Amino acid sequence: MECISVLKELSVHTAVSGYEKSMADYIKESFGKDCDSVEEDRFYNVIGIKKGNKSNKKIMITAHYDEIGFLVSGIDEKGFLRFTSVGGIDPKILLAQEVIVHGRSDLLGIIGAKPPHLLKPEEAKKAVKMGELRIDMGMTPEKVREQVSIGDLITFKAVPFELQGKKLSSKTLDNRCGVTSLIEILKELRPFKFDSDIYVVATTQEEVGLTGVEIASYNLQPDIAIVIDACHGDIPDAPKGEAYALGKGPAVAIGPNLHPKLTKKVIEIAKSENIPYQIDIERGDTGTEAWATQVSRSGIPTILLSIPVRYMHTTVETVHANDIENTAKLAARFIVKAETEMEELLCF
Amino acid sequence: MFDLVKELTGAFGVAGNEENIREVIKNKIQNVLDEVYVDTLGNLIGVKRGNGKKIMVAAHMDEIGVMANFIDEKGYIRFSSIGWVSPFYALGQKVKFKNGTIGAVFYEEKLDEMKNLKLSKMYIDIGAASRAEAEKKVSIGDTAAFVGEAVQEGDMIISKALDDRSGCAVVIETIKNLPKTENEIYFVFTVQEELGLRGAKTAAYGIKPDIAIAVDVTLTGDKPESKPMEVKCGAGPAIKIKDRSVICHPEIKKLLEDCAKRLNIPYQFEILEEGGSDPGAIHLTAGGIPSGAISIPCRYVHSPVETANINDLKHAVMLLRESLV
Numbered sequence: 001m002e003c004i005s006v007l008k009e010l011s012v013h014t015a016v017s018g019y020e021k022s023m024a025d026y027i028k029e030s031f032g033k034d035c036d037s038v039e040e041d042r043f044y045n046v047i048g049i050k051k052g053n054k055s056n057k058k059i060m061i062t063a064h065y066d067e068i069g070f071l072v073s074g075i076d077e078k079g080f081l082r083f084t085s086v087g088g089i090d091p092k093i094l095l096a097q098e099v100i101v102h103g104r105s106d107l108l109g110i111i112g113a114k115p116p117h118l119l120k121p122e123e124a125k126k127a128v129k130m131g132e133l134r135i136d137m138g139m140t141p142e143k144v145r146e147q148v149s150i151g152d153l154i155t156f157k158a159v160p161f162e163l164q165g166k167k168l169s170s171k172t173l174d175n176r177c178g179v180t181s182l183i184e185i186l187k188e189l190r191p192f193k194f195d196s197d198i199y200v201v202a203t204t205q206e207e208v209g210l211t212g213v214e215i216a217s218y219n220l221q222p223d224i225a226i227v228i229d230a231c232h233g234d235i236p237d238a239p240k241g242e243a244y245a246l247g248k249g250p251a252v253a254i255g256p257n258l259h260p261k262l263t264k265k266v267i268e269i270a271k272s273e274n275i276p277y278q279i280d281i282e283r284g285d286t287g288t289e290a291w292a293t294q295v296s297r298s299g300i301p302t303i304l305l306s307i308p309v310r311y312m313h314t315t316v317e318t319v320h321a322n323d324i325e326n327t328a329k330l331a332a333r334f335i336v337k338a339e340t341e342m343e344e345l346l347c348f
Numbered sequence: 349m350f351d352l353v354k355e356l357t358g359a360f361g362v363a364g365n366e367e368n369i370r371e372v373i374k375n376k377i378q379n380v381l382d383e384v385y386v387d388t389l390g391n392l393i394g395v396k397r398g399n400g401k402k403i404m405v406a407a408h409m410d411e412i413g414v415m416a417n418f419i420d421e422k423g424y425i426r427f428s429s430i431g432w433v434s435p436f437y438a439l440g441q442k443v444k445f446k447n448g449t450i451g452a453v454f455y456e457e458k459l460d461e462m463k464n465l466k467l468s469k470m471y472i473d474i475g476a477a478s479r480a481e482a483e484k485k486v487s488i489g490d491t492a493a494f495v496g497e498a499v500q501e502g503d504m505i506i507s508k509a510l511d512d513r514s515g516c517a518v519v520i521e522t523i524k525n526l527p528k529t530e531n532e533i534y535f536v537f538t539v540q541e542e543l544g545l546r547g548a549k550t551a552a553y554g555i556k557p558d559i560a561i562a563v564d565v566t567l568t569g570d571k572p573e574s575k576p577m578e579v580k581c582g583a584g585p586a587i588k589i590k591d592r593s594v595i596c597h598p599e600i601k602k603l604l605e606d607c608a609k610r611l612n613i614p615y616q617f618e619i620l621e622e623g624g625s626d627p628g629a630i631h632l633t634a635g636g637i638p639s640g641a642i643s644i645p646c647r648y649v650h651s652p653v654e655t656a657n658i659n660d661l662k663h664a665v666m667l668l669r670e671s672l673v
């Protein structure tokens with residue numbers, strides 16, 4: 001279960017969208033062992049490169065490593081912090097959470113919640129709004145102003161823990177599970193030597209609009225892109241057709257956002273190699289980096305593999321180790337095949 | 349500074365029709381810089397040559413306004429908005445077309461409740477007695493800006509189009525007081541910001557700078573019963589952290605903060621919960637351009653009575669100048 005321990009480590013690091021620098025070195029090191037070189041661009045995308053013999057073609061595999069988080073947006077007269085989110089967060093999950101405020105030093109804080117005794121009946125029925133929530137650090141207003149300024153980062157304080165049946169629960173499994181599979185892909189590719197260059201890219205600012213991947217794909221101009229991201233796991237009462245079972249393999253996306261021939265190929269490979277997979281039907285915008293890669297420059301043929309994650313964008317995101325391993329296995333086999341059959345695969 | 353702001357805010361330049369304001373600004377910068385040109389979209393670009401870093405400075409010169417889309421038989425003009433125009437801000441105001449024709453903006457009295465006021469229930473009255481008479485002055489497709497001549501009360505300037513002629517004023521003052529530097533600096537007065545950051549996008553692609561700094565207005569939280577926001581008029585230029593279009597690059601944020609500290613001028617940080625700005629387009633361009641912004645705190649943005657503190661503009665000039673060195 002090595003991939004669980006890799007993911008555990010990855011999930012505790014913080015890299016709020018736009019501020020990923022703090023984690024870039026860690027990822028560089030993880031890629032380093034299996035790459036000829038590792039680069040970091042000006043937007044903190046980490047790019048691991050396996051140089052090909054001919055370097056005539058390029059294959060890019062991406063998974064974003066940024067995470068949702070918060071910024072301090074105000075300090076009130078009593079020293080409580082107001083905050084705004086970076087990326088999509090449902091305020092309901094914030095009540096009674098522990099957070100770390102990255103001020104001059106890292107400070108512990110809690111997001112307070114009004115006790116039921118004090119809730120007016122009409123309040124009890126209403127959903128909370130982020131603007132009404134405050135962070136309490138237990139400090140005097142003077143101390144707070146000395147230690148914290150507007151724009152300082154706030155992250156969840158979450159402790160990963162293993163559930164039964166090879167499942168891990170933690171913050172940021174969306175999409176550190178994808179990053180874990182990048183590391184696994186590199187391992188899977190060890191025995192191979194390619195003509196093409198392989199770029200393994202941990203991208204930034206996905207949660208705020210696919211920024212990192214837009215920049216990386218423009219700069220790298222790959223011939224094929226493989227995007228790995230999280231999809232919704234099978235939680236109780238999830239809408240049918242929008243959630244995928246944990247442990248049953250990566251979801252392979254089919255739809256106009258993805259390249260039909262490449263998608264067909266990856267499904268063929270899953271079948272012939274006995275790798276479990278699920279089908280994810282996407283009628284338009286997949287909401288993933290594939291949406292940006294497909295139309296970068298003159299277009300990049302793209303496939304999308306998604307790892308089922310339950311309770312997305314909470315501190316208890318949950319993932320199955322097998323799905324990460326199978327995603328990596330499938331992506332790696334696909335790279336090997338696509339690399340030799342590229343010409344044929346890319347013509348319509 | 350006030351005279352410059354007054355002249356700039358007074359010039360016509362509804363998004364997509366920036367010819368007049370472009371001429372005004374061009375005349376002010378053309379003998380000071382090494383080169384001044386206009387690009388395909390109409391952005392005005394002034395260049396200070398050098399061998400150092402390539403820096404793009406952007407302030408948008410377009411303003412919000414309205415566009416005539418129908419003239420009825422009695423000569424009343426129906427209109428749509430160019431950029432975000434609130435019906436409530438527009439009500440009871442005057443608008444001025446490019447040819448100088450002025451009209452009153454009012455609404456259909458049959459409206460049941462004021463909260464249902466929409467631009468489609470409003471019209472412009474230019475005093476014409478018939479469609480034929482109106483058409484002598486205004487054709488459909490013509491644009492008009494709100495009327496709101498700049499005045500100064502104490503340290504506060506009240507005017508239309510401080511968004512973003514105040515930013516243009518800051519950039520022009522910086523051009524006139526250029527610091528000694530090897531950097532190559534592109535001062536861009538962008539078009540069509542109010543239509544979705546369109547000018548900044550092509551300008552950035554054409555220039556491909558190493559970094560970009562925009563100067564624009566931001567909202568404030570210092571009015572009676574304001575939505576909470578830390579930014580105040582008079583507390584110094586704001587260094588943008590994020591808005592809906594961009595998370596400013598940490599290096600640019602740090603650059604601006606270091607400059608403000610070095611100059612010992614007041615400054616504040618801006619987190620804008622609504623609205624975007626030119627860096628939103630610039631940072632995504634041509635493989636990524638680290639971008640940030642100096643924001644001028646401004647009350648009542650997109651109304652004819654936008655209000656900003658003149659000292660914030662002056663400090664913004666100092667901050668921008670220092671950041672270019």
Ligand SMILES: [Zn+2]
Pocket residue numbers: 408511512541564565
């Ligand atoms: Zn503006």
